[in-house]
Amino acid sequence: xxxxxxxxxxxxxxxxxxxxxxxxxxxxxxxxxxxxxxxxxxxxxxxxxxxxxxxxxxxxxxxxxxxxxxxxxxxxxxxxxxxxxxxxxxxxxxxxxxxxxxxxxxxxxxxxxxxxxx
Amino acid sequence: xxxxxxxxxxxxxxxxxxxxxxxxxxxxxxxxxxxxxxxxxxxxxxxxxxxxxxxxxxxxxxxxxxxxxxxxxxxxxxxxxxxxxxxxxxxxxxxxxxxxxxxxxxxxxxx
Numbered sequence: 001x002x003x004x005x006x007x008x009x010x011x012x013x014x015x016x017x018x019x020x021x022x023x024x025x026x027x028x029x030x031x032x033x034x035x036x037x038x039x040x041x042x043x044x045x046x047x048x049x050x051x052x053x054x055x056x057x058x059x060x061x062x063x064x065x066x067x068x069x070x071x072x073x074x075x076x077x078x079x080x081x082x083x084x085x086x087x088x089x090x091x092x093x094x095x096x097x098x099x100x101x102x103x104x105x106x107x108x109x110x111x112x113x114x115x116x117x118x
Numbered sequence: 119x120x121x122x123x124x125x126x127x128x129x130x131x132x133x134x135x136x137x138x139x140x141x142x143x144x145x146x147x148x149x150x151x152x153x154x155x156x157x158x159x160x161x162x163x164x165x166x167x168x169x170x171x172x173x174x175x176x177x178x179x180x181x182x183x184x185x186x187x188x189x190x191x192x193x194x195x196x197x198x199x200x201x202x203x204x205x206x207x208x209x210x211x212x213x214x215x216x217x218x219x220x221x222x223x224x225x226x227x228x229x
Contacts, residue, residue: 031215032215032216032217034217034218036217042222042223043208043220043221043222043223044161044208044218044220045220046217046218046219049216049217088160088161090217090218092215104149104166104168104174105151105163105166105176106217106218108160108161109160110158110159110160111160
């Protein structure tokens, strides 16, 4: 089982619709969760972070976290063609090392390609 | 403006040659990371460093080396032992608990 799995794409939605992107993770102790947007040929850009159960809204974006179900999602309302990109889910699992816990590195999903067509 | 700078943007490597990718940040972040991205394979961790003069191997460290002599700098050397180095290389930094800030990437091609 992959540590972070995203719903397989590509996902195609019409302009103005809601795009729903999903992500599940295997490490129950994970503490922080992130969504990145990556345009073709560019580097990833952080668009949302969420740390506690529930919803977090930022403009047209809403991140939803359910730690009991080990599930995090990203909703994009009023989708625009400029939202067309690959969306990466990233999770910060707890890593135990000799010196105690370490929150050092993120684990990324494979990404979901979103296309918003006019 | 604070940020993370990768150079060069494009790099060409001949067979048997070592090349070094630069990564510099002025965000005062403690941790820095190198990822490799291949089409359809997502981001794979090469090396990471949480403090100066210390670094750890990631999932695909073979054929790569790093140094962390200054907090601001985390260069990656792709050695001749890396047999398939053609990829998009991404450097990132972060404060503990927060998300990564990525550089703009270096696209390496073997010629």
